[in-house]
Amino acid sequence: MIKIHKKKSELTADAIVNTVWVSTFLALILTLPSLGIFLGIYFTTSNLLLGALLGFGLHFVTLAFSEKISGRLTRLLS
Numbered sequence: 001m002i003k004i005h006k007k008k009s010e011l012t013a014d015a016i017v018n019t020v021w022v023s024t025f026l027a028l029i030l031t032l033p034s035l036g037i038f039l040g041i042y043f044t045t046s047n048l049l050l051g052a053l054l055g056f057g058l059h060f061v062t063l064a065f066s067e068k069i070s071g072r073l074t075r076l077l078s
Contacts (some may be wrong), residue, residue: 022073029069034059 038055042048062069 018074018077021077022070025073025077026066026070030059030062030066033062 034055037058038051041051041054045051
């Protein structure tokens with residue numbers, strides 16, 4: 001059976017701002033390096049397949065470590 005927990009009623013502005021910053025930085029960390037790899041390979045070699053494979057590969061590797069990255073960002077911004 002699924003137990004539904006009560007929502008937290010004490011949500012401070014600092015917690016909301018910290019959550020927004022951590023999620024923004026995490027999104028940038030997950031997308032910008034892989035997009036840079038993809039565009040760099042595509043524009044230098046004109047090879048769409050190689051750029052897509054390496055870009056998506058890097059994206060999923062960083063996605064695998066997203067929990068650790070998020071934890072470090074939370075500690076850094078707290």
